[in-house]
Amino acid sequence: xxxxxxxTRERILRSCWELLESGEGGAVRMSDIARKAGISRQAVYxxxxxxxxxxxxxxHYIDEVKDVDGRLARSRQAGRGLERLDAFxxxxxxxxxxxxxxxxxxxxxxxxxxxAADAWRGRMEALRQGCQAAVDAVHxxxxxxxxxxxxQATDLLWAILSVGNWExxxxxxxxxxxxYIRHMKTAARKILIKNNPGRNTARI
Amino acid sequence: xxxxxxxTRERILRSCWELLESGEGGAVRMSDIARKAGISRQAVYxxxxxxxxxxxxxxHYIDEVKDVDGRLARSRQAGRGLERLDAFxxxxxxxxxxxxxxxxxxxxxxxxxxxAADAWRGRMEALRQGCQAAVDAVHxxxxxxxxxxxxQATDLLWAILSVGNWExxxxxxxxxxxxYIRHMKTAARKILIKNNPGRNTARI
DNA sequence: TCCGTAACTTGACACGGTGTCAATTGACGG
DNA sequence: CCGTCAATTGACACCGTGTCAAGTTACGGA
Numbered sequence: 001x002x003x004x005x006x007x008t009r010e011r012i013l014r015s016c017w018e019l020l021e022s023g024e025g026g027a028v029r030m031s032d033i034a035r036k037a038g039i040s041r042q043a044v045y046x047x048x049x050x051x052x053x054x055x056x057x058x059x060h061y062i063d064e065v066k067d068v069d070g071r072l073a074r075s076r077q078a079g080r081g082l083e084r085l086d087a088f089x090x091x092x093x094x095x096x097x098x099x100x101x102x103x104x105x106x107x108x109x110x111x112x113x114x115x116a117a118d119a120w121r122g123r124m125e126a127l128r129q130g131c132q133a134a135v136d137a138v139h140x141x142x143x144x145x146x147x148x149x150x151x152q153a154t155d156l157l158w159a160i161l162s163v164g165n166w167e168x169x170x171x172x173x174x175x176x177x178x179x180y181i182r183h184m185k186t187a188a189r190k191i192l193i194k195n196n197p198g199r200n201t202a203r204i
Numbered sequence: 205x206x207x208x209x210x211x212t213r214e215r216i217l218r219s220c221w222e223l224l225e226s227g228e229g230g231a232v233r234m235s236d237i238a239r240k241a242g243i244s245r246q247a248v249y250x251x252x253x254x255x256x257x258x259x260x261x262x263x264h265y266i267d268e269v270k271d272v273d274g275r276l277a278r279s280r281q282a283g284r285g286l287e288r289l290d291a292f293x294x295x296x297x298x299x300x301x302x303x304x305x306x307x308x309x310x311x312x313x314x315x316x317x318x319x320a321a322d323a324w325r326g327r328m329e330a331l332r333q334g335c336q337a338a339v340d341a342v343h344x345x346x347x348x349x350x351x352x353x354x355x356q357a358t359d360l361l362w363a364i365l366s367v368g369n370w371e372x373x374x375x376x377x378x379x380x381x382x383x384y385i386r387h388m389k390t391a392a393r394k395i396l397i398k399n400n401p402g403r404n405t406a407r408i
Numbered sequence: 409t410c411c412g413t414a415a416c417t418t419g420a421c422a423c424g425g426t427g428t429c430a431a432t433t434g435a436c437g438g
Numbered sequence: 439c440c441g442t443c444a445a446t447t448g449a450c451a452c453c454g455t456g457t458c459a460a461g462t463t464a465c466g467g468a
Binding site: 026027104105108110111112124147148152155156158159160162164165168169172173175179183186187190191 | 314372
C-alpha cells in the first residue's frame with residue numbers, strides 16, 4: 001500500500017485515467033499505460049497484478065480526486081423530495097463524464113473477466129443506492145406515482161441514469177452535457193412523480 | 205453465398221446463436237461454435253472469415269427466422285400516434301430478448317474491433333428509425349410534448365429502449381418481460397406525450 | 409564504508425484466442 | 439474416372455495478459 005512509492009503508483013493511475021479518457025478509440029493496453037507513465041510494463045504489474053485491479057483502482061482514484069463522495073453526500077442534503085431528486089441527478093450526471101473512459105473499459109472486460117464484472121456491479125450498486133435514496137425522498141413526500149412501487153421506481157431511475165444511456169445520448173446523439181442533465185431531470189420527474197391534476201408536473 | 209453447403213452454414217449460425225443465447229457466462233469462442241456445430245474450427249472460418257462477421261450474420265439469421273421485419277412493419281400499421289408508439293415498443297421489446305446474446309457479444313467486441321462497432325451501430329440505426337417513425341406519428345397527431353423537439357424525442361426513446369436498459373431491468377433487476385414492456389410503454393408516454401390537462405396521460 | 413533492502417529494469421516465456429496457410433481426404437456430378 | 443468443392447488436420451504468426459528470474463540503482467542504517 002503506502003510502502004510502495006506513492007509517486008509511481010499515482011503516475012500509473014493518472015496515466016491510465018488520461019489514456020482512457022482521451023478516448024483514442026482502441027482499448028488501452030498495459031504497455032500503453034506503462035509507456036505513458038514512463039516506466040516498464042512490469043513495474044505496472046508490480047503495483048497492479050491484474051488489469052481489472054488497475055481499472056477499479058483508477059475509478060477509486062478519480063472518486064478521490066474529484067471528491068465524488070462529497071458531491072453525492074451534498075446532493076442528499078436537499079430538503080424536499082423533488083429538489084433532492086434533481087440534486088442527485090445533477091451530481092451523478094456530472095460524475096459520469098469523468099469516469100466514462102474507465103467505465104467503458106471495465107464494461108468491455110465484463111464479458112470475459114469475472115473480477116471486472118463484480119467490480120463494475122459494485123460500482124453500479126452504489127449508484128443504485130443513490131437512486132433508492134432519491135426515490136425514498138420522493139416517496140416520503142407522497143409524490144411517487146402510484147403505478148410504480150418504490151422498488152420499481154428505483155430500478156427505472158437506475159436504468160435511465162446508467163452510463164450506457166449517457167454514452168448513447170451525449171456521444172452518439174451529440175447532446176451537450178447540460179442538455180443531458182436537463183432532460184434527465186424532466187424525464188425522471190415525468191416518470192416518477194405523481195400526476196398533480198391541473199398542474200404541469202414537468203415544470204422545471 | 206448459396207454456393208456453400210447451406211446446411212453447414214446454417215448449422216454454424218444456429219450453434220452460434222444457441223451458445224450465445226444460453227448465456228453460459230463466458231465469451232463464446234470460435235472453437236466452441238465449431239464443436240457445437242460438429243465441424244472443425246477452420247470450417248467455420250471457411251464460411252465466416254472474421255468473428256464479427258459471424259456475429260452479425262447471426263443477427264440477420266435471427267431476424268429472418270423470427271420474422272422481425274414483419275413484426276416491425278406490422279407495428280407501423282397501427283393508426284393513431286399513441287397506439288403506434290405502443291405497438292412499436294411491444295414489437296421491439298419482444299425482439300430484444302431474442303437477440304440479446306448476440307447483441308452482448310457484439311457490444312463486447314466494439315471496444316477493440318472497429319468492424320464490430322460499425323455493425324452494431326448499423327443495427328442500432330435501424331432501431332433509431334423505428335423510434336423516429338413512432339415519434340413522427342405522435343407528432344403528426346400533435347401529441348408530442350412541447351419540451352422536446354422530434355429529434356430529441358427520438359434520441360430519448362432510442363436510449364430508453366436500448367438493449368443495455370433491457371438487460372439492466374430484466375437481468376439485473378429481475379423484471380419479467382411483460383413488466384418491462386408495460387413499464388416502457390407508460391414511461392415512453394409520460395416522457396413524450398403532451399400533458400393533457402385534467403386527463404391522466406399515463407393510462408394504460 | 410559497506411551491507412541490505414526495496415523499487416524498478418530487462419528479457420524471456422507460457423498461455424489463450426484469432427486468423428492464416430498448405431497439404432490431404434472424401435463425396436458427388438459430369 | 440476425373441475435377442471440384444467442402445471439410446479436415448496440423449502447423450504457425452500475432453497479440454495481449456500475466457509470470458519468472460536475474461540484474462541494476464538508490465537509499466538508509468550499523
